[in-house]
Amino acid sequence: MSKCVCVIAEYRGGNFRRVTHEVASEGRRIADALGVPLQAVAVGSGVAEKAAELGRYGVEKVFVADDPALEGYIAETHTPIVADLVQKCDPAVVIMPASVDGKDLGARLSARLLAGLVQDSTEIVVENGKIKAKKPIYAGKCYCWNEWADGEMPLISCRPNVMGCLAPDESKSAQVDKVEVTLPEARSSVKSLELDTSGRVGLSGAETIVSGGRGLKEAGNFSLLEDLAQVLDAAVGASRAAVDSGWRPHADQVGQTGKVVNPNLYIAVGISGAIQHLAGMGSSKYIVAVNKDADAPIFTKADYGIVEDLFQFMPVFVEELKKYKSSCS
Numbered sequence: 001m002s003k004c005v006c007v008i009a010e011y012r013g014g015n016f017r018r019v020t021h022e023v024a025s026e027g028r029r030i031a032d033a034l035g036v037p038l039q040a041v042a043v044g045s046g047v048a049e050k051a052a053e054l055g056r057y058g059v060e061k062v063f064v065a066d067d068p069a070l071e072g073y074i075a076e077t078h079t080p081i082v083a084d085l086v087q088k089c090d091p092a093v094v095i096m097p098a099s100v101d102g103k104d105l106g107a108r109l110s111a112r113l114l115a116g117l118v119q120d121s122t123e124i125v126v127e128n129g130k131i132k133a134k135k136p137i138y139a140g141k142c143y144c145w146n147e148w149a150d151g152e153m154p155l156i157s158c159r160p161n162v163m164g165c166l167a168p169d170e171s172k173s174a175q176v177d178k179v180e181v182t183l184p185e186a187r188s189s190v191k192s193l194e195l196d197t198s199g200r201v202g203l204s205g206a207e208t209i210v211s212g213g214r215g216l217k218e219a220g221n222f223s224l225l226e227d228l229a230q231v232l233d234a235a236v237g238a239s240r241a242a243v244d245s246g247w248r249p250h251a252d253q254v255g256q257t258g259k260v261v262n263p264n265l266y267i268a269v270g271i272s273g274a275i276q277h278l279a280g281m282g283s284s285k286y287i288v289a290v291n292k293d294a295d296a297p298i299f300t301k302a303d304y305g306i307v308e309d310l311f312q313f314m315p316v317f318v319e320e321l322k323k324y325k326s327s328c329s
């Protein structure tokens with residue numbers, strides 16, 4: 001019989017990622033609605049030392065696999081170990097991050113656990129003791145609600161930055177159950193060597209994103225966005241047109257065939273607002289657009305619009321922000 005809600009934690013660079021706190025908080029809410037305990041699964045190198053911290057977000061017990069070989073996500077190594085730990089939890093429902101790694105892991109777990117997967121969910125509810133999960137479809141033009149047949153286990157990945165975090169209760173800690181695992185034999189030559197963030201803020205969990213499009217005209221002009229990003233401690237993103245032009249790497253692309261982001265503030269500079277771009281950023285809390293064409297579709301989504309030549313506007317905007325910041329400090 002199913003006994004708990006299980007959340008899958010994402011651990012990187014010695015810490016749980018913010019999205020782990022979000023799924024734990026959502027897990028707590030669901031567990032309370034179902035009247036069952038909340039447990040977690042955490043896999044990584046050095047994760048055992050930190051696992052009790054998940055108690056601050058309502059997790060009661062954490063099953064941990066800790067091994068230096070688990071530094072960095074490798075699908076073939078992580079999938080069987082996470083699946084084993086999830087089975088130890090014997091969950092009624094599994095909730096996990098819809099991060100880049102989480103989406104990959106989710107699909108693999110779904111096959112292994114024979115669980116129905118809803119990826120990139122933005123809302124989960126419990127109705128009459130049954131789970132329902134909402135997710136965007138058709139590039140964000142509509143939403144659909146999903147439910148599971150009796151006896152089927154829901155596996156839900158949650159879009160980062162959508163589900164709110166509980167205020168951490170520092171007095172609470174989770175019970176940690178360290179499980180000895182046998183690492184699967186390497187079936188590929190992939191090894192995770194090093195995590196190089198080069199001091200840049202990552203797009204997926206960023207609170208603020210400054211994105212540029214074809215209007216920037218050439219790669220070098222992205223320095224205008226990097227200046228702004230530095231002032232705002234933001235990540236830099238790009239439209240597909242900018243990526244296809246070779247101005248930015250594909251990892252920076254926001255949209256239907258890039259990353260789905262959900263920051264508090266998204267500043268779109270020289271981006272028209274094609275539906276495929278909106279699919280990746282349309283749920284941002286505040287959208288600011290800078291575009292010289294007052295009829296650009298991005299303005300239909302924007303909370304604040306600046307109809308201006310970006311080459312005139314951006315340097316002045318950055319200078320004024322710098323002055324404002326130094327007057328505050």
Ligand SMILES: Cc1cc2nc3c(=O)[nH]c(=O)nc-3n(C[C@H](O)[C@H](O)[C@H](O)COP(=O)(O)OP(=O)(O)OC[C@H]3O[C@@H](n4cnc5c(N)ncnc54)[C@H](O)[C@@H]3O)c2cc1C
Pocket residue numbers: 212213214215216238239240241242253254255256257258259269270271272273274275276277280290291292293296308309310311
């Ligand atoms: C299957 C499919 C998947 C796709 N996936 C994605 C995706 O993931 N992400 C994505 O972004 N796109 C995606 N696209 C492409 C999408 O349809 C658009 O072509 C693309 O988003 C356009 O990028 P853009 O807004 O930078 O360029 P444009 O549409 O060319 O817009 C440039 C804008 O810059 C403005 N501008 C120009 N000069 C200035 C200036 N000096 N000052 C101020 N503004 C200026 C213009 O007014 C214009 O609005 C996809 C398309 C398909 C068919």
